[in-house]
Amino acid sequence: MRPRITCHVISGPLGAGKTSAILNLLKSMPDAGDSAVIVNDFGRTGLDGEILKSSMLDIEIQNIPGGCLCCSSMPDLHRAFEAVMKRPGLRRIIVEPSGLAIMPDLVAYLRRTCEALGLRRGRTFALLNPKRTREAHYKSLPFFTALIDHADVLVANRIDQCKAQELERFREWTARLNPPKLAVVETTYGRIPPELLADSGAEARPDGPADPRFHPLHEHREHSGGFTADALPPVCETRFTECLRDWAESGLDGARILRFKAVLPTASGWRLFEIAEEAVQVRPMPGADSAKLDWISSATIPESVVREALRTCEATTVR
Secondary structure, three states, rough: OOOOOEEEEEEOOOOOOHHHHHHHHHHHOOOHHHEEEEEOOOOOHHHHHHHHOOOOOEEEEEEEOOHHHOOOOOOHHHHHHHHHOOOOOOOOEEEOOOOOOHHHHHHHHHHHHHHHHOOOOEOOOOOOOOOOOOOHHHHOOOHHHHHHOOOOEEEOHHHOOOOHHEEEHHHHHHOOOOOOEEEEEOOOOOOOOHHOOOOOOOOOOOOOOOOOOOOOOOOOOOOEEEEOOOOOOOEEEEHHHHHHHHHHHOOOOOOEEOOOOOOEEEEEEEEEEEOOOOOEEEOOOOOOOOEEEEEOOOOOOOOOHHHHHHHHHOOOOOO
16 A cells, blocks of 8 residues: 655745755655655746756656746646656655745645645745844734744754844744744754654644635735746856846846846856845756746846846956
């Protein structure tokens, strides 16, 4: 008899480090090959799925780009479940919603889907940066209230970037949460202890009451853009990184950058460029063969503006 498959959720706001957390988690699990990941990108090109595939882990990956699992992409989620469940020996499914997902709607849909497919609902994890998440946000911002209330486990990520008083403030606040969380983990690079996903005792807690501030027909106010280019000249890594730092601080074309990801060729190979929580990160992207860019912003940023910035950062361009 096939063991019952457990479905976990790793959530968090934009730039919290969800994809890195999943990668680190799977790399630490000796039975990672028994896993599948369903990743949802609000952006158009599905870069998070490409990042997971670049890890070369033997896992099943289903990518749902161009919307949010809590609303417009909900119909795709059931199909993604059915696709990954065809994998022989599958024991766990990890769902990574976009950083804009409204958790009450998503959790309710996941409950119905798990019941329909005979899956066991595992734990929901919420990644947070203690430096940027305060009790005032939880009390006044519905997004954060829902994110935290629907999490079984809170993961305080990037604690190496926190001051001692920021971390202590986070500890004091999360200790007062009622009902208390099953665990509050403090970590860097999104490292989640794999035992928290163990098949034994990993069930989610019962759902709380519906939150009247949300409605299934809600709309996201954020704007997204992106494109894929098969033949893009290499960019100067240093110059484009400087460009991203300027965007992170001052915005682009009058819009604030909420999240930016780009896989681009450079003289030293393919690189993943990111703006996450107003910080710029650059790392190698093995296995990439085409340029992809995705961004989420406070207002529309025309593709032509980003393409012009790339042109000025070409490795052969002289300033």
